[in-house]
Amino acid sequence: MNLRTALCAQYRWVPWTIAAVFVAVMMVNGALAYFALRSDPGLVTARPYELGNGYNEILAEGEAEAALGWKGTVRFVAGAAHSGTIVAEVRDRAGAAVAGLSVSVSVVRPVESLPPQRLALEATASGYSAAVTLPRPGLWELRVTARRGADTYRYVERIVAP
Numbered sequence: 001m002n003l004r005t006a007l008c009a010q011y012r013w014v015p016w017t018i019a020a021v022f023v024a025v026m027m028v029n030g031a032l033a034y035f036a037l038r039s040d041p042g043l044v045t046a047r048p049y050e051l052g053n054g055y056n057e058i059l060a061e062g063e064a065e066a067a068l069g070w071k072g073t074v075r076f077v078a079g080a081a082h083s084g085t086i087v088a089e090v091r092d093r094a095g096a097a098v099a100g101l102s103v104s105v106s107v108v109r110p111v112e113s114l115p116p117q118r119l120a121l122e123a124t125a126s127g128y129s130a131a132v133t134l135p136r137p138g139l140w141e142l143r144v145t146a147r148r149g150a151d152t153y154r155y156v157e158r159i160v161a162p
Contacts, residue, residue, distance in 0.1 A: 065153050069093035072155040074105070074142050078162050082134045086119065089127035090146050090153060098148070103128040106143040109135075110158070134161050 045051050074088040086105055090098045107117040114135060121128035134140060139160055146153045 061152070064151075068151055068153055070098060070146070070153045072144055072146065072153060074144050074155070074157045074159075076132075076140075076142070076159040076161060079131075082137055082161060083132065084134075084161070085129050085131050086121065086142060087124075087127055087129045088121055088142075088144050088146075097127065098146070099123075101128065101146045101148050103144065103146045105130065105145075107132060107134070108141045108143060109139075110141045111139055137161050 069092055070090050071092075072088065072090045074086060076084050076086055078084040086107075088103055088105065090101060090103070092098050101123075103121040105119045105121060107119065108114075117132065117134075119130045119132060121130045128146075137160075139158060142157050142159060144155050144157070
């Protein structure tokens with residue numbers, strides 16, 4: 001037996017080991033691709049491209065809101081068992097209450113996909129209010145829209161309902 005034959009017989013396993021490593025790498029990559037395609041993509045909207053194209057309009061709306069000089073607050077006054085009252089106030093630059101508004105609130109659960117509750121708030125002595133019953137306690141987002149004529153003011157507050 002010559003030296004060449006002996007070395008080939010001794011290291012016959014090397015190509016098989018290299019092939020096994022490549023197969024293992026391909027299996028891991030396949031598993032990662034499978035889980036990536038099956039998981040949540042993290043998109044907030046179904047049409048992000050179209051929403052991105054309208055971003056200049058969103059910026060213009062923000063500038064118009066800033067020019068109004070309004071400042072809004074909203075709070076949740078807890079009642080019994082996940083119910084309570086949403087009270088919103090809108091004040092101008094001088095701190096006086098803005099009257100004659102049409103105020104609506106969208107109550108959204110930011111941590112799970114429940115359908116939003118839309119409420120029309122009525123004018124009261126302390127601002128604008130509406131009764132609400134939430135499906136469960138925890139974190140909720142109140143998206144308030146106040147309109148008067150062509151003027152629109154939007155603001156968002158997060159509350160924790162007991």
